[in-house]
Amino acid sequence: MDCNILLIEDDMHIGNLTKMFLEAEGYTVNWIEDGSMALNKIDSLKPDLVILDLMLPGKSGVDICREARAFYSGMIMVVTAAEDEMSEVSLFKLGADDYITKPVRGHILVARIEALMRRYKLVQEAEKSLYISDAYGIVVNSENQTAYYEQKPLNLTNSEFEILQLLIENKGKTVSREHCCRVVRGIEYSSYNRSIDMRISGLRKKLIQAEIYNAIIKTVRNQGYRLVKA
CATH class of the missing domain: 1.10.10.10 (Winged helix-like DNA-binding domain superfamily/Winged helix DNA-binding domain)
Structure with a gap:
């Protein structure tokens, strides 16, 4: 499934493995490690999906998720640690479309991405039908x-x-x-x-x-x- 992903993860080991795994699955992946760069990257790249770690240097994933929703309509998947206190309701209220907990297993991540992209395409098609007329x-x-x-x-x-x-x-x-x-x-x-x-x-x-x-x-x-x- 064609999908451009922006991965925001400060852990070098996790970030590198995730990028390599997703690219092997055929996805296009841009990876950044600093939260302070996130909003500009989301705005300039306009990815289909943002995979966003909550604990980041520069700017927290919570702030990134909330502020990105002012201009970004794509999908956001939040990555949380088991000990994070953010509830599911809180994550969705922030603007997340899905979340996954660490340690992230590759095949589960891909399945969740595919499900999100199916939703995303349905939304895009529905929005397109509202604006497009032809004869x-x-x-x-x-x-x-x-x-x-x-x-x-x-x-x-x-x-x-x-x-x-x-x-x-x-x-x-x-x-x-x-x-x-x-x-x-x-x-x-x-x-x-x-x-x-x-x-x-x-x-x-x-x-x-x-x-x-x-x-x-x-x-x-x-x-x-x-x-x-x-």
């Missing part, structure tokens, strides 16, 4: 306001993107001019206001410039617009 090869991402056709970006204005997203979400159906006006920021609906028509015209030109010939925006007289297969 006739055109894909829009509402999270970052981008649109693509055959993986090539479309150069759209904000209002053109909003109209395209609306039409894609209602592909094959007529969207009223009033609905378009409500969605596009800065346009007040009026039967005499042609602003939305001008934006539709501009969007049509952008689709032609992008060599999108299998989808067209049809004007439905006295009703609105419809994105259909050409």
